[in-house]
Amino acid sequence: MQSQQSHRKDEHVFLAEKYYHQSQAGFDAVRFIHTALPELAVSDVNLQPNLFGWLHPVYINAMTGGSAQTGKLNGQLAQIAQQQQLAIASGSQAIALKDSSVVETFTTLRKHNPEGFILANLGAGHTWADAKAAIAMLDANALEIHLNAAQELVMPEGDRDFHWLDDLATIVAQSPVPVIVKEVGFGMSRETLVALAEIGVQYVDVAGRGGTNFAQIENSRRPDKDFAYLASWGQTTAESLLEAASSPMTALATGGIQTPLDALIALRLGARSVGMSGQVLHWLIQDGLDATNTKLQAFMAQLTQLMTLVGANSLNALRDKSVVYAPELLSYAKQRQLA
Numbered sequence: 001m002q003s004q005q006s007h008r009k010d011e012h013v014f015l016a017e018k019y020y021h022q023s024q025a026g027f028d029a030v031r032f033i034h035t036a037l038p039e040l041a042v043s044d045v046n047l048q049p050n051l052f053g054w055l056h057p058v059y060i061n062a063m064t065g066g067s068a069q070t071g072k073l074n075g076q077l078a079q080i081a082q083q084q085q086l087a088i089a090s091g092s093q094a095i096a097l098k099d100s101s102v103v104e105t106f107t108t109l110r111k112h113n114p115e116g117f118i119l120a121n122l123g124a125g126h127t128w129a130d131a132k133a134a135i136a137m138l139d140a141n142a143l144e145i146h147l148n149a150a151q152e153l154v155m156p157e158g159d160r161d162f163h164w165l166d167d168l169a170t171i172v173a174q175s176p177v178p179v180i181v182k183e184v185g186f187g188m189s190r191e192t193l194v195a196l197a198e199i200g201v202q203y204v205d206v207a208g209r210g211g212t213n214f215a216q217i218e219n220s221r222r223p224d225k226d227f228a229y230l231a232s233w234g235q236t237t238a239e240s241l242l243e244a245a246s247s248p249m250t251a252l253a254t255g256g257i258q259t260p261l262d263a264l265i266a267l268r269l270g271a272r273s274v275g276m277s278g279q280v281l282h283w284l285i286q287d288g289l290d291a292t293n294t295k296l297q298a299f300m301a302q303l304t305q306l307m308t309l310v311g312a313n314s315l316n317a318l319r320d321k322s323v324v325y326a327p328e329l330l331s332y333a334k335q336r337q338l339a
């Protein structure tokens with residue numbers, strides 16, 4: 001008999017795919033100035049992100065685990081990560097800390113990707129003891145802690161107390177592996193980043209609005225569907241990256257990364273690396289494992305080609321390339337005093 005929590009994990013996957021849509025993460029509000037003279041060859045481009053020894057500035061971000069079906073998906077995601085040499089994050093391991101019968105649905109990530117870079121994952125509010133157990137479960141190379149207040153509030157059974165900084169500070173102080181504090185698709189503000197920097201956080205994933213939408217997913221799980229009005233809550237990934245631009249922290253970005261151009265723009269806006277969740281899930285469910293491998297390979301090749309097109313031989317060089325903002329994004333930046 002499947003537990004209520006395992007069932008929820010299956011529903012998340014089903015609903016993320018049901019609501020998969022074209023990215024609305026604000027990348028179409030940022031345009032590169034075309035240079036007709038790139039003075040560069042594709043073979044000149046180095047895509048290495050100077051982050052944790054990763055080869056690519058793209059990783060598979062947190063999704064799942066906790067049920068038979070999602071364990072199978074994790075096994076496939078791990079094989080893809082291994083074949084493409086991409087880092088991969090586990091879905092929240094909280095369920096496995098309570099129920100040992102589902103631990104294998106997470107450890108399959110390590111089983112299929114023994115040498116790979118794996119990020120453990122837990123929600124904020126967990127203790128260092130929990131975080132330590134989550135890292136050990138996967139022999140993880142880094143730990144993600146997710147901030148998901150909007151998601152919890154839309155869940156009838158969700159948390160209602162969001163005093164998170166104290167536990168977070170302890171985890172950051174104790175962890176032997178890097179800790180990345182992430183959102184789940186509502187973005188981050190400069191004020192949040194300042195508060196995180198003050199407790200010693202060095203890595204964030206701004207995880208903005210515009211891709212997978214947990215206000216929509218959790219609302220559709222509610223019998224009353226009361227929170228439909230919250231569907232456009234949060235800062236887009238583009239807006240969140242502008243918020244992060246003045247922060248001393250290393251920012252990663254997830255949220256609506258679907259095309260190599262989305263990735264190029266996020267990297268230009270300051271992301272050290274870009275995470276993909278919903279898009280990889282969509283490819284895997286629709287087209288299967290081999291096709292997802294092929295698509296990710298093409299994604300990386302095209303990202304290299306786009307770097308050539310804008311005349312950037314490295315991610316550092318990319319950040320100096322000229323872009324213009326559409327009026328709405330420019331207005332956001334001005335109102336927030338970010339431009």
Ligand code: FNR
Pocket residue numbers: 012013016061062063064090091092121144145146182183184185207208210211212254255256257275276277278279281
């Ligand atoms: C997620 N995401 C997520 N994040 C997290 O930190 N812990 C988790 O357990 C989950 N679970 C989860 C399930 C599913 C099915 C999806 C699609 C996503 C959020 C994810 O890591 C990412 O931050 C957002 O989905 C935004 O990125 P995309 O999906 O727009 O690329």
